[in-house]
Amino acid sequence: MSIFGKIKDAIFGKKAQAAEPAAPATPAAGSIGAALDAATNAMAAAPAAPTAISEVDVEAILSAQAANTGQPLNWRTSIVDLMKLVGIDPSLDNRKELAQELGYTGELNGSAEMNIWLHKAVMRELAANGGTVPADLTD
Secondary structure (H helix, E strand, O other): OOHHHHHHHHHHHHHHHHHOOOOOOOOOOOOHHHHHHHHHHHHHHOOOOOOOOOOEEHHHHHHHHHHOOOOOOOOOOOHHHHHHHOOOOOOHHHHHHHHHHHOOOOOOOOOHHHHHHHHHHHHHHHHHOOEEOOHHHOO
C-alpha cells in the first residue's frame, strides 16, 4: 500500500470504525417469535436507498488523536509529526516515497521546502478524497 494510502486509511478508518453499527443481540432461546418481529421491524425501518457517507472531518479526528498521544505533535504544520500521529514511520525514505507518489518535482533531500510541500499536498489529497480540511492547511 502507498504511504498516502496508509495515511488516508489511518484517518478515514477512524470514522468508518466509529460509524459501524453494533452487532445485533442474539435472541434468547424460546423467543423466536420476538426475534422475527424485531427483524421484520428492522427491515421496515431500513431506508429504501443507500444514504451518502458524510465527509470525514480530518481536523477533528487528528486533533482528538493528538490529544490522546501524551506528547506534543504539531501535525498542523509538520509532515513528520503528522506521520507519527497516524502511526507511520516518518523516515526520510518514507517521505521520499510519499513525495514521489504525490508528484513532488524538487530534490528529495528532506529539506524544509520538501516537508512543507508534502504536508500541504497530503492535506489537499485528503480533501480530494472526501475529507473536510481547513483551507489554511491546504494553501
